[in-house]
Amino acid sequence: MGEKKKKIIKTIKVDVDKCNGCRACEVICSAFHAEPKYSSNNPARSRVRVVRHPLRDIYVPVYAGDYAPAECMGRDQYTIDGKEYEECAFCRASCPSRDAFKEPDSGLPLKCDMCESDPYLSEPMCVQWCLNDALLYETREEEVEEDEIEQQEEVEIGLESLANKYGLQKVLDAVSRMSKKD
Ligand code: SF4
Numbered sequence: 084m085g086e087k088k089k090k091i092i093k094t095i096k097v098d099v100d101k102c103n104g105c106r107a108c109e110v111i112c113s114a115f116h117a118e119p120k121y122s123s124n125n126p127a128r129s130r131v132r133v134v135r136h137p138l139r140d141i142y143v144p145v146y147a148g149d150y151a152p153a154e155c156m157g158r159d160q161y162t163i164d165g166k167e168y169e170e171c172a173f174c175r176a177s178c179p180s181r182d183a184f185k186e187p188d189s190g191l192p193l194k195c196d197m198c199e200s201d202p203y204l205s206e207p208m209c210v211q212w213c214l215n216d217a218l219l220y221e222t223r224e225e226e227v228e229e230d231e232i233e234q235q236e237e238v239e240i241g242l243e244s245l246a247n248k249y250g251l252q253k254v255l256d257a258v259s260r261m262s263k264k265d
Pocket residue numbers: 101102103104105106107108109133142144212213214215216217218
């Protein structure tokens with residue numbers, strides 16, 4: 084057994100009932116991640132997207148998660164409190180079946196990084212810009228095995244060096260081919 088180490092878990096809690104679909108979160112996320120920073124904004128480049136159907140009173144912020152090389156065999160569709168949500172509405176994956184969470188020009192996957200590129204932020208930008216308090220940022224400490232953290236770091240360093248050498252798209256294509264062989 085390895086030694087225990089503290090790890091910070093960051094969470095954004097979403098209160099769907101408070102969201103009014105204003106899309107400020109999308110605007111600021113895309114501006115914060117623009118190159119140079121704040122030089123443009125385009126919700127299509129945001130790492131949070133709001134599922135929005137005003138006539139049905141549906142506003143659901145969904146955060147971009149991991150890249151999925153292949154689409155699912157089936158689709159989820161939810162009905163909550165009599166409101167029917169579209170297929171895959173709550174899915175966080177950047178997957179081949181849809182345009183969500185893909186960089187519009189390159190098609191590269193987008194993923195929420197909790198705005199970690201700026202270590203001085205007290206809260207992620209989308210949380211700061213949500214004037215309706217629909218997004219709440221929380222952190223907590225958890226104890227994990229030191230080995231687990233080291234393995235994660237090694238995998239990330241390995242992937243980063245491959246992406247630097249061959250380009251992210253080639254690495255993603257290779258992972259996609261490998262997953263299809265499984
Ligand atoms: S900024 Fe807040 S209220 Fe506006 S769409 Fe995003 S989560 Fe909803």
